[in-house]
Amino acid sequence: MPAPRKYPPELVERAVQLVIEKRRNEPGRSAVVREVGELLGIHPEVLRHWVNKADGGVGRGLREPAGDAERVRLLEEENANLRRSNSILKSAAVIFAAEIEHGNSVD
Known part of the structure; x- marks a missing residue:
């Protein structure tokens, strides 16, 4: 069984x-x-490994995405993640608003 992802x-x-x-x-x-590792709380060697893996191998320079199709795929994926995050934030706002409203009516 593989180790859980951190x-x-x-x-x-x-x-x-x-x-x-x-x-x-x-x-x-x-x-x-x-x-970037310090900014995101990721050990630099772990991040370096991810970057090399994304690049297709250790020791090769970073390159741009393969083309327009790859760029569109990455942007669509990022868009989906942002929509998910936005949905979560909206739900949280509704919950907090209900708590505030409930708290004010008790007084």
Whole structure:
């Protein structure tokens, strides 16, 4: 039985994308993986492994997505994640509003 995953797949994907974007925007910087790892609470070597795996192998430079189809797929996936998050936040807002309303009517 494999060990349980410590990080959700959405976090892994977003962390890798952040590294790729930062390296594209700041090509001379060498500490990007460490900075992103610290920002997201991920050990830099774990993040470096994810980035290399996403790139197709250790030691190869990061490359852009394969093309428009890949970019569209990634954007659609991100859109779905954002819609899910938005739905959760809306539900939480309704619950908190009900609690506030209930609390005010008791006084």
